[in-house]
Amino acid sequence: MTRRGLFELFVPSTLFRTDLARIAYRSVRADERGKQMKRLFIAMTLVVLQWQLPAIAQTGKAMTVAELAAYNKPDREKVLYEGAKKEGKLMWYTSLTGGPNTDAPKVFEAKYSGVAMEVYRGDSDALISRITQEAQAKRYIVDTIETTFPILKVLQELKLLAPYFSPHLAQYPDDVKEKSSQGLVYWATDRESYIGLAYNTNAVQGAAVPKNFEDLLKPELKGKIGFAITDTGARVIAAMLTSKGSEFVQKLKSQQISLHSVSGRAILDMVISGELGVSPTVFLSHSRVSISKGAPIKWVPMDLVPTNAGGVAIPANAPHPHAALLFGDFLLSPDGQKFLSKYGLDSAVNKPDFKRFYAEAGMTAEKYEKENEKWEKLLREIGRK
Structure with a gap:
């Protein structure tokens, strides 16, 4: 191959036509045997290659979603941001509510200008239905998913998720990452909410204050205990079965437990008002907010603390993969964790002084x-509406 042919092999024709490329080529040809010109030729080729390869990574043309998701070079953020600016937008699907779902676009767009962010917020049923229907129709819309583990498990089993790398994964414990291979994950936990017992400090005092599940059987609490009959209540029953067994759960029938079709926030309001003395289905995040406002309550962790966790996942066919991964990295970063903490959400990086319980751990979605369903049935059996 001629020197010109070799040069064109490494240097695209568009670059070859530039003045700089022509000068380099003519200089090499003018003195084929000159050592100085050979060094110039080699140096020129290396410079062009160094310029060209990052550009390929940034445009994403040479990478599939899977390859980009696994990209772990030091310039990852730069590559993702440059690519995201070219893509121009990001679609985020989440089950988060109460602030993060509406405020995240403002924070992310301020940090990464040029990337417009849209949000779809739905509950578990709405999210899984929307994502699977779009996949079946091959109408790919969602870029980044942030939701609870049962939904992510379904998506994983349907092979709708791309394993990914993030420079922030190392700071997270192994039990809050759904690992793939080669250091990649299907998702990592970006936020946790802890379910424990809240009691009204005016209605329940002294020896009557529960410190564990067994204390719920105290005679002083008869008729004062209330459960939320949502997923929250079912997860508490699961924790009780794991730590105390089914015989203990059956004993709770004697305590005249009341059941309420309300949210975790609403059940806490019932404790604050005195309508209930105690509820073991209250989120720590809600309790913090109420206590800071002077509410007469305290929150106590039980033997096991049911943990509602949300994870960050990347769809296998994300239409804007650079933006998708850039936002995923943001949520897992210290800045992202600080942002989520403003809404009472805890970070999986932290080590609480109680034992976390993940009800779905080790189970398939079907399991x-x-x-x-068993937990919900048992809850209805031990209580009264």
């Missing part, structure tokens, strides 16, 4: 659904 979890069946177990959840």
